[in-house]
Amino acid sequence: MRNEMMYRPVLKDEIIELLRHRQPEMSGKVGKVQEEAKETGVPVIPNETATFLRFFLKQIKAKNVLEIGTAIGFSASLMIEAMGKDSHVTTIDRFDVMIRRAKNTFEQLEIEDQVTLLEGDAKDLLGTLDEPYDFIFMDSAKSKYIEFLPECLRLVKTGGVIMIDDVFQAGTVMHDIKDIPKSQRTIYRKLNQLYDTVLGNEDLSVTILPLGDGVLMISKEVDNVHLKSDKGM
Secondary structure: OOOHHOOOOOOHHHHHHHHHHHOOOOOOHHHHHHHHHHHHHOOOOOOOHHHHHHHHHHHHOOOEEEOOOOOOHHHHHHHHHHHHHHHEEEEEEEOHHHHHHHHHHHOOOHHHHHHEEEOOOOOHHHHHHHOEEEEEEEEOOOHHHHHHHHHHHEEEEEEEEEEEEOOOOOHHHOOOOOOOOHHHHHHHHHHHHHHHHOOOOEEEEEEEEOOOEEEEEEEOOOOOOOOOOOOOO
């Protein structure tokens, strides 16, 4: 379960210390879920990403969120806490052990009525959804982000935001492919295809943030987005 890339930070150690440790961790029941993840080695979003996510959702006043990658339910719970009682998160996961733990998390936090947990592969489930979402959070298999992107752009409302986690691969995404271990080259190619697809696209507003192992923020500016580099998706 250990995410090796989280232990190869791109930023200097003192900046990581400021972002990850000087900023207070989550409190209350959500904080207990965060602590459980740390103790058991479950790869949830680091504290600096969690802090930003909570702040950002409050600023955009999101109420309806789609998440790809539930894990133990930490980020979904954090988002519900940030958005309030009249909010809802639809979250997708395909791993039985995580689904069981996430359900337990939602029960403990008494937010079952605000969360819809879809069990299965996102590539099969995304096409069955049709409501517009204010915000979409992708934190799953990195090689699948580019495959999920067209459906996510269909599902997010115009003016809505897609946040994609772990897009740096500890900085190796900018290395020459010859320097990338063969086992990591599919992720390398797919992440670079993702960058090629969204960066410079006039239908999108995009920024990259050095939080955790990198965050890609995409705002949908028009109803029908044209993806210029969609070959192979």
